[in-house]
Amino acid sequence: MRRYLALMRVGWLVDLQYRAAIVIWLVLGAAQPLVSLAIWWVVAGGGEVGGFGRADFARYFFALMLVDQLTLAWDVWYIDRWIREGEMNFRLARPLDPIHEAIADNLAYKAKSAALTAGVWAVTAVFWPAVRLPFEPAQWLLAGMAVVPAMAIRFLSTYVNGLLAFWTTRATAIAELQYGLSLFLSGRIAPLSLLPPVVTAAAGVLWFPYMLAFPVEVLTGQVTAGPEYLRGLGWQLLWVGIWLGLYRVVWVRGRRHYGAVGG
Amino acid sequence: MIIRAESLTKHYRVKVRDPGLRGALRSVFRPRYREVVAVESVTFGIREGEIVGFLGPNGAGKTTMIKMLAGLLYPTRGRAVVAGYDPWTGGAAFRSRFALVLGNKQQLVWDLPPEETFLLNRAIYAVSWPDYRRRVDELVGLLRLEDVLGKPVRQLSQGERMKCELAAALIHHPRILFLDEPTLGLDITAQETIRAFVRDYRDRTGATVLLTSHYMADVTALADRVLIINHGRLLYDGALGALAERIAPVKRVELTFSREVAGAEVERFGVVRSREPRRATLEVPRDGVAQVSGRLLSELPVADLTISDPPIEEVIGRVFAGETGAGAP
Numbered sequence: 018m019r020r021y022l023a024l025m026r027v028g029w030l031v032d033l034q035y036r037a038a039i040v041i042w043l044v045l046g047a048a049q050p051l052v053s054l055a056i057w058w059v060v061a062g063g064g065e066v067g068g069f070g071r072a073d074f075a076r077y078f079f080a081l082m083l084v085d086q087l088t089l090a091w092d093v094w095y096i097d098r099w100i101r102e103g104e105m106n107f108r109l110a111r112p113l114d115p116i117h118e119a120i121a122d123n124l125a126y127k128a129k130s131a132a133l134t135a136g137v138w139a140v141t142a143v144f145w146p147a148v149r150l151p152f153e154p155a156q157w158l159l160a161g162m163a164v165v166p167a168m169a170i171r172f173l174s175t176y177v178n179g180l181l182a183f184w185t186t187r188a189t190a191i192a193e194l195q196y197g198l199s200l201f202l203s204g205r206i207a208p209l210s211l212l213p214p215v216v217t218a219a220a221g222v223l224w225f226p227y228m229l230a231f232p233v234e235v236l237t238g239q240v241t242a243g244p245e246y247l248r249g250l251g252w253q254l255l256w257v258g259i260w261l262g263l264y265r266v267v268w269v270r271g272r273r274h275y276g277a278v279g280g
Numbered sequence: 281m282i283i284r285a286e287s288l289t290k291h292y293r294v295k296v297r298d299p300g301l302r303g304a305l306r307s308v309f310r311p312r313y314r315e316v317v318a319v320e321s322v323t324f325g326i327r328e329g330e331i332v333g334f335l336g337p338n339g340a341g342k343t344t345m346i347k348m349l350a351g352l353l354y355p356t357r358g359r360a361v362v363a364g365y366d367p368w369t370g371g372a373a374f375r376s377r378f379a380l381v382l383g384n385k386q387q388l389v390w391d392l393p394p395e396e397t398f399l400l401n402r403a404i405y406a407v408s409w410p411d412y413r414r415r416v417d418e419l420v421g422l423l424r425l426e427d428v429l430g431k432p433v434r435q436l437s438q439g440e441r442m443k444c445e446l447a448a449a450l451i452h453h454p455r456i457l458f459l460d461e462p463t464l465g466l467d468i469t470a471q472e473t474i475r476a477f478v479r480d481y482r483d484r485t486g487a488t489v490l491l492t493s494h495y496m497a498d499v500t501a502l503a504d505r506v507l508i509i510n511h512g513r514l515l516y517d518g519a520l521g522a523l524a525e526r527i528a529p530v531k532r533v534e535l536t537f538s539r540e541v542a543g544a545e546v547e548r549f550g551v552v553r554s555r556e557p558r559r560a561t562l563e564v565p566r567d568g569v570a571q572v573s574g575r576l577l578s579e580l581p582v583a584d585l586t587i588s589d590p591p592i593e594e595v596i597g598r599v600f601a602g603e604t605g606a607g608a609p
Contacts, residue, residue, distance in 0.1 A: 023403030027389055027396060034391045034432075107387040109352045110380040112372035113404050273354045276292060 020113060021121045028125030043130055046089070047082055047137075053206055054078035067211045072147040073237075077208055079138050079148045080236045081229065085205075086131045087164050088228055090172040092119045093192040096179025101186060105275070116176060116264075123172060151238065159246060160236035166253035171228040173260035180264075183271030204230025208239075224256040281361075282456065282488050283326040283349060288358035290319040290344050290512075318344040320512040321358065326490065328455075331482055333503030334492040335596060341512040342492040346458045349490070350380050363455055376405055379449035383461030386445055388433045394444035395429045398451055405452035412451065419447040423477055439470030446477065457481075459491035463498055475501045496593050510600050524589045527598055531569040533562045535576065536584040549576055563590070 032039055057074040060066055069077070096119070099105040108115040142149045150157075178195060182188040200206050201216065202225035209217050209230050220226050231249045234240040240249060296314045297307040319341040326332050334342040347353045349360055351367035351374065360367055365374035388397045395416075402412045420426055423443040428436055436444065442462065449457070459478070463471040479502055482489055493499055499506060500520060508516040508523075516523055533550070540557040549572050550564035564572045569587060576582055589595075 019406075020403045023400050027392065027400055030396060031389065031391050103382075103385050106347070106352055106382060106385060107380060110350050110375060110378070111404055112375040275353065 020117065021124075024118055024121030025125040025128075028122045029129075032126065032129065039126075039129070043086075043133060046086060046130070047134070049205065050078040050082045050085065053081075057207065067208075069208060069211070075145070075147040076150060076237045077233060079141070080150075080233045081205065083131065083134050083138060084164060084167065084229055084232045084236065086134045087127060088167045088171040088232075089127060089130065090123060090168075090175040092123065092172065092175045093179040093189055095119065096176060097182040097188045100180075100182035100275070109272075109275075116268075119176060120172070127168075150236070153238070156238055156241065157236070159242060160232055163232040163235045163246075163250065163253065166250070166257050167228045167232045169257045170224050170253065170260055173257070173264055174224060174228070177260060177264050177267050180267045180271050183267075183274050199225050199229070202226065203228060204233060208234075221252075224260070227253045227256055281325040282328040283324075283360070283362050283490065285325075285345075285349065285360045286323050286358055287321045288319055288323070288345070288348060288360055289321050289356045290341075290348060290353060291356045292316045292318055317512045319348070319355075319509075322509070322512075322514045324507060324514065324517055326488060328488055329482065329486045331479070331489040331491070331502050331504050333499035333506045334490070334509060335496075335499055335506050336492075336509040337600060338494075340510045342509055343460050344512075345509065346380075346460050346490060346492060350378060350458050351375070352380075376452060377454060378456040378458060379452070379454040380458045381445055381449045381460065381462055383442070383459075383464035386433075386441060388441065388444055388448060390433050393430050393432055394425070394436075394448065397433075397444075397448045401448055401451045407452055411453075415451055415453065416447070419450060422480065423447055423473070439466050439473070442466060442470065442474060443477075446474070450481070453485070455487055457487055457489045457491075459489065459493075461493055462491060463493060463495055471495065471497070478502055496596075500592060508596060508599055515599050520592060523599075524592065524595050525566070528590045528595050529566045530563040530590065531566050532588050532590050533564055533569070533573065533576070534584075534586040534588070535560045535562070535580070535582055538581040538583040541580060545580060 054074055054077075057066070057069070057078075058071055061069060061071045061074055064070075065073075096105075096115075099108065099115070105115065108118065138148065174195070175192065178192050179188055181191060185191075201212065202209075202220040202223060204226055209220055209226055212220070220230075227249065231240070231253065235246065235249075240246050292315070293313045294316050295307065296312045297303050322341075322345065334345060336342050344353060348355050349362055349367055351362075351370060354368055362370075363374065363377040365377070367374060388394055389400070398412075398416055401407075402409075407415075420429065423446065425440075425443060425447060428440045428444065433441060433444070446462070457478070462478070463474050466474065475498060478489060478491075481487060489502070491498065491502065503520065505518060506516065506520055506523065507514060516527075518526075530551075532553070535546075537558045537560075541560070543552065543555055546552055546555060546560045546562065550562040553561040553563055555561075562572075573585060573587065576585065
């Protein structure tokens with residue numbers, strides 16, 4: 018715990034040096050959901066689309082913006098650099114698995130970015146009733162319980178992707194491919210129920226919707242307590258387990274393959 | 281022995297690609313690999329409290345050896361025991377017992393003052409607050425870091441950064457110090473500060489130091505013993521002084537004459553390494569140097585005569601060039 022606090026402290030102090038960069042990242046993070054919202058807002062002007070009215074879209078994409086910040090993971094870029102440029106060396110010489118530094122840094126950043134996003138949403142809700150969520154703390158608690166495994170899935174998948182740099186110099190290209198797929202399969206471009214049934218069915222057995230769309234649907238009340246929620250939570254736990262297993266295998270094998278370049 | 285390496289071997293598999301588009305396409309569909317020998321069957325032991333220097337040209341295998349002993353790299357063959365642990369399975373307990381300082385890669389957090397890295401290492405290595413305070417005060421005093429502790433690392437000079445790197449690495453009081461090119465790129469004054477500090481640290485704490493360096497002065501000033509390595513093979517293990525005796529069993533005699541002396545007159549006494557009208561440098565067999573000096577003084581107009589060992593760089597150059605039969609003991 019003391020180690021996590023120390024690592025998070027460093028993360029916060031470094032972020033303070035890059036205040037402007039954080040604002041830019043936040044704006045960029047908000048841009049994509051807002052653009053999607055703008056498009057669907059126009060499309061839904063003539064009436065509901067697949068059961069979604071304009072206000073439903075507004076709530077969905079604001080919730081997406083918050084869950085995106087809460088589950089955000091960028092570690093592939095760091096891990097890839099650590100491995101390729103030899104920055105992994107001193108981390109491997111410390112009595113602390115490098116994944117803990119990545120987790121602490123991730124949590125330190127999210128604590129700020131998610132709080133800011135929630136604040137922006139709250140202020141917007143004052144002036145724009147369409148984005149208001151019904152006051153249902155029990156539902157928010159369910160959403161919170163779905164966000165935690167979503168954070169784990171997204172972090173682990175990104176971290177494992179970064180560890181591929183033990184073998185290839187194209188780890189970040191694989192990450193870009195994963196992001197491209199997630200645009201459709203995680204509910205970023207549109208709620209999953211609006212996609213063709215075959216795409217929705219394929220997404221349902223992959224990890225993508227469980228790191229974004231599922232917690233968003235719980236937060237907006239599309240999925241409430243019941244079999245559908247439990248099924249989603251079950252899939253989430255399954256994917257956490259799969260990614261954890263992959264992490265162990267890739268980490269152990271990657272360490273053996275490591276060339277420790279660059280000093 | 282605090283460090284023991286037995287037949288330690290590391291081979292890398294490197295992808296080979298022909299130049300041009302055709303080469304690039306061929307490497308995609310039919311990749312070819314070549315095996316590179318970084319370290320080949322190296323065996324040695326290091327006693328607690330020793331300072332041992334790895335000497336060798338670029339690509340000799342020095343850094344690979346240190347990274348294997350620190351558990352960063354897995355060997356292709358062989359085994360090692362470091363501080364009582366297998367470096368590759370020793371886990372956190374093993375990693376708490378050594379420090380690794382890499383001259384060309386820093387662990388200091390770039391955007392923050394060095395003390396933030398000290399505090400981070402305090403947490404990572406679970407150092408108590410009184411121990412931390414005492415060690416930081418001591419390290420700051422010895423390395424004269426008072427004025428740099430509050431500055432962001434990015435504003436420090438290279439010498440200041442390396443001193444801070446050393447301090448950060450020693451917060452947990454390691455028993456073994458692996459130093460890879462610790463004076464790389466530093467000016468003479470900073471190099472001397474680092475050398476004096478490392479020797480003093482060993483004397484005070486009894487820590488074992490294993491260092492690699494391109495600077496011969498680092499090794500001659502610090503190392504009790506050297507391991508000379510080239511093409512991954514251990515060529516020599518012993519004291520530097522003994523190396524000179526073994527590899528170059530000659531003494532160097534520098535002469536200044538009171539008048540001009542012809543080359544033929546000087547060549548009678550030994551191998552002429554350099555000559556000017558009034559100066560000459562000769563190499564003569566070590567066991568005959570007294571007799572030759574006497575003859576030089578009586579037969580030539582000698583104004584000054586100095587006897588020394590050949591420069592260590594030259595001796596080691598002979599080892600690398602395979603001029604002698606020096607082998608690992």
